[in-house]
Amino acid sequence: SPKCRSIAALVNRRLPAATIRLLRDLGRTGDELGLPVYAVGGFVRDLLLGVENLDLDLTVEGDGIFFAERFARAKGGRVRSHPAFGTAVVVLSDGSKLDVASTRLEYYESPGVLPTVERSSLRHDLYRRDFTINTLAICINSDRFGMVTDFFGGQQDIQQRTVRVLHNLSFVEDPTRVFRAIRFEQRLAFRIAPHTENLIRSALRMKVLDRVGGIRLFNELVLILNEQEPLGAVRRMAMLGLLPFIHPQLRLSPETERAMTESSRLLTWFRLLYLNDPCQQWQVYFLALCERLRDDEFQEACRRLSMPGRFVSQVFAHRHRALVMLETLQRRLKRAQDLRNSEIYDSFHGLPLEILLYLAARTKNDQVRRLVSLYITRLRHMRRELDGNALKELGLAPGPNYSRIMKRLLDARLDAEVGTAEEERTLARELIADAG
Ligand code: ATP
Incomplete structure (x- = not known):
């Protein structure tokens, strides 16, 4: 069973008042529906690290779409749901967004009987994630507000600044995690754990990246190159081949x-x-x-x-x-x-x-x-003062001279041959006279 401790004090100290209110409200909706609700992933990781991250990801133990719809109705927000995945995005009236996922795994033990929701489903859900540092969940229901669930040693890895996969097949299952490992390592000034690094090397020897589609590869590369200082990550990419x-x-x-x-x-x-x-x-x-x-x-x-x-x-x-x-x-x-x-x-x-x-x-x-x-x-x-209409008013006949004279006027500006509108007008008159 996971180690449990409350970080309600940390939540109250580090998060903006509006975020805490939002978490409490979400928790109360969970209370009303009898559903356990958790803040998960990068939000929790960054909260423990003291890094600002207001991208809230929620996991509901049960039907997350139902939860999202209830919450949105109470708060006047909108919901976009993806029933096939059990996920929903709540867009609140201030434009902010919440991602909601469901952990529900239903078993119909016999026809006609109500489905049993798997008890260990939160653990299941978190086990699918990339690294231990992203597997932490904080309960936000009122009676357990701030309780951390840590199935895979994520708190220790955050403390020791380590990026570690959850199992040996992680990079084979999803090779884009190689890029993610490097991105987190470099952004957070962590270290990829030695065993995890070996798993990266052997996955690369197996050429797993050749199986990754261009678009996914591209997305990962863009995420890396859009980090604040990508050179470290690029060095690491080079080092790992x-x-x-x-x-x-x-x-x-x-x-x-x-x-x-x-x-x-x-x-x-x-x-x-x-x-x-x-x-x-x-x-x-x-x-x-x-x-x-x-x-x-x-x-x-x-x-x-x-x-x-x-x-x-x-x-x-x-x-x-x-x-x-x-x-x-x-x-x-x-x-x-x-x-x-x-x-x-x-x-x-x-x-x-x-x-x-x-x-x-x-x-x-x-x-x-x-x-x-x-x-x-x-x-x-830098811009010209006069446009085509102005040249027409100055008496320039229609024809190719327009673009030539306008270019000449811009050049004169750039080269400081004319400085004022009046000087530009004088030059334009001369050019028009020459053209005529
Ligand atoms: P960032 O600050 O870069 O947004 P994040 O941790 O919020 O970091 P996201 O890319 O938004 O990262 O992903 C949200 C969560 O989904 C992560 O915490 C991670 O656990 C999980 N996740 C994302 N991509 C993968 C993947 N390829 N394999 C497994 N889990 C993933």
């Missing part, structure tokens, strides 16, 4: 490490400046990780990960253009040729931010890096 499953030529060379470290620095810089500009961190790291791959190898890696075709051809085209650009810029800088702002603008215009950051991370040339940063911080925001 995971990279070749993405592409046989993929290695973590010192060059690649440098590009990833540089990516991290640039992403931090970028986020501080442009909090609201969306930038897909994983893409920057993915490009950096693949920096040694040739074009065709890069495409193969994307295909192995089942990235959508349109997306791949876009990223591929941009990556290609960025590399050609890098060469050109480096050549010109070496010959000490001055680059006008309008030329820098033309070099980078149309490239997504992720590619620009990759370019800056990848180059070893400080001057190139400065050009990218000039483009990101200033040039990409």
